[in-house]
Amino acid sequence: MAKSFTLVQLRYFTVVARLENMRAASYELNVTQSTLSAAIGQLERELGVQLFHRRSNRGLRLTDAGRRLLVGSRTVLEDADQLHHSVRAEREELAGDLVVGIFSPLAPFLAPMILTVFKERHPAVKLSFFEADQEALIRALAEGTCETALMYDLGLGTDYDYQVLQTVPPHLVVAEDHPRAAIPDEPVHLRDFEAEPFILLDLKHSREYYLDIFKRLGLRPRIRHFVSGYETVRSYVSMGHGYSLLNWRLTRDETYAGGRVVALELADELPPTELVLVRLRGGRPTRKSLAFQEICVDLLGQAPPEQH
Structure with a gap:
């Protein structure tokens, strides 16, 4: 029997998952905490799984089932946004939210430039950056907090695919x-x-x-x-x-x-780092994340990018 959860519940869930806090999520969504809590509870009952670990005074943390739902929710919500916009407009336009991770030291130099171009090309998409160190970005990708991340190729394991944009000595x-x-x-x-x-x-x-x-x-x-x-x-x-x-x-x-x-410049022969776009291996990328990737290649790519 098909489950009857709603797109609204999925949207609420994705915001709570990203912020890991009911109060912050209710503020962003402009709904009461009780409304948000009820929606998440109903979603859990419909799916028959627990989506969050409730931690006393430390917010929420996704369960394994919650992480799987978050990854799948992206494409469902994007398809819904695209359907809405295609009905209302003559041409199909990317729409919805996109959260991208970025290595903190790079954010002041790259994020404003990328955001400017992204807004020009895709004004109906709300692009947000999650700034963190390499370790936190890897964790955010694994937990579904962000779909892709602009970072260095340091500390990446076999669970991730990445595209090289620049070699940085x-x-x-x-x-x-x-x-x-x-x-x-x-x-x-x-x-x-x-x-x-x-x-x-x-x-x-x-x-x-x-x-x-x-x-x-x-x-x-x-x-x-x-x-x-x-x-x-x-x-x-x-x-x-x-x-x-x-x-x-x-x-x-x-x-x-x-x-x-x-x-x-250093005369010594030393290993460079690589500026890369990273995503979790095996996931289906949304069109919004592919649009972000295209802009990064346009702005930062030095040569035909390599896939890993």
């Missing part, structure tokens, strides 16, 4: 008054900086990547500061607190602290 950054900053076009060797204080971008997977660079060269960095923010690293460097290694290279050299940094 590491570079070294120093303050503008550093002696080596006077000749910015001349590549440098990392060993020449080993004795100086090092500022580490302290995010899981990123941290291991940078420390492995030193290990490959037989070097040990003098780590002076562990910093979790990309711009904080650059600001520390600009104020003379040490040097650092980074990957994403900015065109501007001024930092939030007001000082300036100089990016130096």
Whole structure:
């Protein structure tokens, strides 16, 4: 016998799943918490499964059944949105919500640019970014919080497919008054900086990547500061607190602290990272996520992208 859950219940469910909090979801949906709770309860009864773990004072967490429903709900809701718009308009237009993960250090530089182009091409889609570190993005993809994520290829397992957009080699950054900053076009060797204080971008997977660079060269960095923010690293460097290694290279050299940094190319042969679009393997991508992928390739792709 077919189950009689509704599209409204599915929409409510997807918002609660994304926010993991009834109060926040009721605010976003503009319904009362009691209405939302009743809708989720009815959905669970219709499906005969528990969709959320209720955690005292810690919000909600999807069960395995809830994660499976979230993945399947995306295409159902998208098809419903497309049907609605095709009836009301002469041409079919993408519509609905799309949540995309993005690696936090990349978000200030890439998210506004991508959002601008996406809104121009698909004005009926509400695009939202979920900013997090690599570990949290991998978890969000596995749990269905976001359908795709723009990140580096660090820490990915076999459960994920990804598309390469750019190869991003590491570079070294120093303050503008550093002696080596006077000749910015001349590549440098990392060993020449080993004795100086090092500022580490302290995010899981990123941290291991940078420390492995030193290990490959037989070097040990003098780590002076562990910093979790990309711009904080650059600001520390600009104020003379040490040097650092980074990957994403900015065109501007001024930092939030007001000082300036100089990016130096490394002469050492070092492994690059790859900027990739990641999705959970085996899922059917929505047309909205494919439209996002197309825009990322247009804006960020260096060459015909590779599929993994």
